[in-house]
Amino acid sequence: MRSERAVANVSELPTVVFGSRGLVWWGTVSFMVIEGFTMALTAMTYLYLRKNFDSWPPHRTPRPSLLVPTINMAIMLASLPLAWWTKQAAERIDLAKVRIGLLASTLVSVVVLGLRIAEFWSLETQWNSDAYGSIIWVILGFHATILLVDVFETAGFTAIMYSPNREPKHWPEVADNAGYWFFAVLSWVPLYLLVFIGPRVM
């Protein structure tokens, strides 16, 4: 090893930083890009398959019903302020508020995931009836796995925030997790329009 000459000391630097200053934020953003692009690909598949059919939805397939999916979309959008509030609480290192926020967020994602399962019935067709059925099942299914991941993570962070083992590094991670919910919800908006409104206008 070469001889060294010290030119600066970094021991003063913080060890817990929020947002793009930290590593976890970058990791989360990478995964959002990957998952977002994956969803974009399923959406492109949907549009590509459209041209193989005369009518959309195909003959004798009813349009997807709107009730449950719309309620779910509304719940998702309505829950965004909660996620924002939780994120801010984490950034202020406010344990009591973070705990409340996380508990509520877990509850919301569980409800959304439950409604998502019901949404499969709203599609009014099966994955194996035709290509239309296949792609809308996959669009819903892939986004459902994102919801599932979010349930798992949010529940996990809730547990951690109640555990004596929690560490300072978890504060930015909780904030990033709240950011992930924004991604989960906002990425659903175009897909919701595509799957549920699309057959009414295409």
Add this chain to the structure above:
Amino acid sequence: MSAPTRNLPVPLDDSAALTELERIWAPRRGFRGWLTSVDHKSIAKRYIVTALIMFLLAGLEAAAMRAQLSRPENTLVGPDMYNQLFSMHGTTMMFLFAVPIMIAVGLYLVPLMVGTRNVAFPRLNACGYWVYLIGAILLYAGFAVNSGPEAGWFAYVPLSGPQYSAGKRTDIWAQMITFTEIAGLIAATQLIVTILKQRAPGMSLNRVPIFVWGMLVTAFMVIFAMPSVAVGSQYLAMDRLISTHFFNPAEGGDALLWQHMFWFFGHPEVYIMFIPGTAIVSALLPAFTRRSVFGYHAVVLSMIATGFIGFGLWVHHMFAAPVPQLGQSLFTAASTMIAIPNGIQIFCWIATIWTGRPIFRTPLLFAIGGIVIFIAGGLTGVMIASIPFDLQVHDTYFIVAHFHYIILGGVVLPLFAGIYYWFPKVTGRLLSETLGKLHFWLMFVGVNVTFFPMHQLGMEGMPRRVYTYLEGTGWGDLNLVATIGAVTIFASVMTFLANVVSAYVRGERAPDNPWDAPTLEWATTSPPAAFNFRNIPVVESGAPLWDHPAELPVVTGLRTDRREVLLTTALDAVPDARHAHPGDSIWPFMLAVAIGIFFITLIFTPWGFVIGTVLSMIAFGIWAWPRGHHDAELLELPRDAAAAGATDRARSEVLR
């Protein structure tokens, strides 16, 4: 340098700190340590060794094909075996050798070149390797029980669909794709975050080594290319397993959808393996021409341009398919445009060699030989970008010639150049120059003898993927020549293996910087310590070791009693935070096993989804669950810091 100046640098010859560093970063001992290590170097070494084994296996498959084709109407292997052979060869070379090995070279070198201690997410990194390994084992286990893929490396539907590919052959292939894509995406994330956030202080973007730029571009390409084939292969698996109809025209599906999804990945894929190849050439030229690469900005911008344009070429693989003519012509234009950035790189290398003082050691020979072969392959690439000409040679041996030329010249020879160049750093031993030069000449000659005749074969009408051909076609002689060439390549690879073995047995010990190279990986010991650098180096130009031949400027103050790395800002690399890295753990391995169970069970039953999800959650839950620390700096943050409404930076200072 805007590091805090309040504290004076701590004394440097603190051997207690060094001992502590060694203890903290050392992997556990024995087999357990091997399973639990999260050191980027040991993981990358495994990756590289596994990928090289894959290269040997795929090469043996190629040898078997060449033996079968050496004369007309040969009966060495039948069609069923032959189809598996070329599918295995192509799949292995592309998915299990070329891309993984290039990314692994990046995983080894990038942290060293940017002056940090490990990649950004060490545990995830370990997990990625295991997932890749499971994919490789799955593919070869299938092949061993006569269930190797049979529809080629791009597995066109409907041939690969439920109707025409019975049994589990294609299912295994599709899941193997998923494994390698997961591994690739994990590695890409590592590289991007490591490069953007963990660079040595002072390594602003315009001082980042070209090699690291190449890996950054590659990683971004991986992120946008791989999801496409991962989704496509899941559509295929679902069509086969649960009767969806993505590719079934009878129910509104579309065979061309697969082609688009595959090639939207498949074309960028070739640059994913080729850009690291060029990055290796750019990395070693300075050491062997005694000057830094001519036109740093031009080379970097060329790589970025290649990365962008590379996403606009995929339809040139589908010129014979029913795709609208006008659309196709745009892809011709894009395919020719990409010759410009590629040309710029080559011209810059020539300028570097021309104005430098070349030293003809083995790495430089491989680099120059690679460039020559690559140019030939690139020129045929531009030829087949023309639709009318491509329609004549598409799916013939002309294409086989094009891509072997460009891959051998742009990927394999540069890779060997890199292996000769960095072997002393990685192992602490020097490879023999004599054997190295023999390896080079055998390979250079062998590649040309094998693949040059294939151009002519293609124009004379020999389609690819034929297990035999009739005597009357007159293709026998050229095929025999090609087979002789393959034997020569085989001999060259044997020479390489002999060289490696003898280096391990009685190789000369390597000094830290045997080539007097300018980049940071040569500043540390050979092989590097587990923590890479005793103190994090500070960089003032693109050639730090040439700036300060005698001593290395460093920053001090990272804690040595836990695994700590320095975070810097993304653009200017100003020190910004310290970050604690996780320790070794068995759970990344366990998570990989759970993912393995997930997709392998899916081959047989949709319940794999449920079983796999539950197992993965358990594994990841245990992995991520905090174990509790009693470290002063890790205690609960003071509540009043936030109440004071401090900014991030100020608050962070309160954390002390």
Add this chain to the structure above:
Amino acid sequence: MLQAPRYAQQSMIDPAGPKAAAVYDFWLFLIVTSAVVFVVVVGALLFGALKRRPRAPERAVPVDAEHRVARIVGGAVAATALILAVFLTLNWKLERAIAAPKQGNVLTVDVIGHQWWWEIQYPDSLNVSNWISTANEVHIPVNRPVRLRMTSRDVIHSFWVPNLSGKKDLVPGRVTETWFQADTPGVYRGQCAEFCGHQHANMALLVIAHRPDEFREWVAAARAPASEPYDSLRQAGKQVFLAGSCSLCHSVSGTPAYGRVGPDLTHVGSRRTIAAGTLPNTRGHMAGWILDPQRIKPGAYMPPNGLEPSQLNALLAYLEGLK
């Protein structure tokens, strides 16, 4: 040992029609330009590497030298762009030139891909009973453009006769089109170019270009129903054909054999090859093929047929008579 029939060499550098010839001319341009570029660039690389150098200080390159080199590199990039522009222009002209046949009076032929043979049909818009159905041989008149309408019954195949035209895929569920034209009478071999399974290697076809009068004769013969067996041996052969499994997969017009799985055999006796260009159509090869197709084309969908020697003899006589 199988023996390939003698045909014109299957090759794109031996064009026999205007479309292939135009591509051939462009190919000449490509080869020459590429060779020049290769020699210049590799020459510069090797010269730069091997030239003799004065003893000079290490590393340092004088700034003015660096500028001069930058100009040369810039020039090389400009030259590259120029060559590519010429390439694109010529390519674009070529694309337009061969996009469609120049003259009218186009002959339409339908091609249907099967694993691993070609079904060829000549539709007649006026009279359905005039349709011609054959296999693995496309008969065309010279100097008249031929339009192919193609699809596939199973997987993707690709139609390619290099002496006449580049390839076009046959995709299930879609109809694709291409065209070509032959200038000189002759036999041009083509081969399936998209990997399609076990016998992709043995999925060839012949394009037979006739003088116009010969072509009219061929059409007349091809439209005729199968010739009736005129001796007892052939009569017996017909019985073997109809009673055995042959008729489940093959059809012979004018008989109850209406199978659609394998090639139409109405005029099989007049074809030059069997098994999609794999074997010359001789009695011996036909016998070997009927008895055990799997030995010749492993994986093909035709099962082996255990026939008594007398039955086989009669069957061969019958098939030979189907001119």
